[in-house]
């Protein structure tokens with residue numbers, strides 16, 4: 679689904695203005711954001727802590743609706759859609775998700791049906807079938823009857839992706855889906871996410887790893903201080919200047935395998951003077 683954001687600004691409230699006696703002023707966490715996210719695209723959102731990534735997601739999900747400007751999905755204004763319609767359109771995987779109840783993995787995935795059956799409705803046969811298909815799709819059907827609290831972090835993340843798939847939403851927003859995962863699970867989850875985008879889903883996910891964006895993203899959105907700093911192809915957007923600006927770290931961007939892959943190397947940690955820099959991307 680295509681997402682069009684026009685002049686989006688959002689504030690959580692006011693803060694005291696610098697200087698004596700100036701009073702409270704609105705503190706805009708998001709400032710005049712214009713974006714056109716194409717359909718069937720895997721977008722990685724980069725930006726330092728507090729840049730506004732989660733807030734942007736919350737606005738796109740209408741969890742915060744006090745924004746100015748507009749957000750349209752496939753041409754329809756988000757605010758004109760009912761809660762159920764929105765739930766069917768966009769699935770959300772938040773930054774942290776810790777279930778305290780011992781629901782089975784299958785039950786967690788079946789919660790996706792709540793937007794159609796209501797919170798206490800019994801899932802229909804087709805919804806159960808879809809839940810199984812989603813579990814198969816992400817490769818964890820074998821875990822269906824295990825308590826969702828007693829599986830690994832990577833498996834839990836895959837359960838949430840399966841739930842989003844079973845919800846049948848064409849757009850999935852993920853807030854740092856791999857932040858708690860080890861290297862192997864990170865690669866498996868991101869590989870699964872990329873495959874889903876190749877099959878036509880629109881996926882927007884935040885990450886703090888520019889290298890991940892080189893490897894997995896179709897587009898990169900860089901946000902800094904609530905503004906869009908850059909948007910486009912990873913190779914165009916992720917530059918040494920951008921990484922230094924966003925994260926305050928000097929990196930060299932190097933190419934590998936005949937430039938099929940690029941990586942950020944923190945050059946301030948190693949002395950690269952006089953080294954062979956032929957593969958460095960200028």
Ligand SMILES: Nc1ncnc2c1ncn2[C@@H]1O[C@H](COP(=O)(O)OP(=O)(O)OP(=O)(O)O)[C@@H](O)[C@H]1O
Pocket residue numbers: 690707725726727728729730731732733734
């Ligand atoms: N509920 C809230 N009330 C007031 N201010 C908030 C609230 N949530 C976030 N903020 C502030 O809004 C700004 C943006 O926060 P946000 O969580 O969107 O950043 P982020 O880019 O997702 O950061 P991170 O990478 O650390 O998750 C920060 O200054 C944060 O302190």
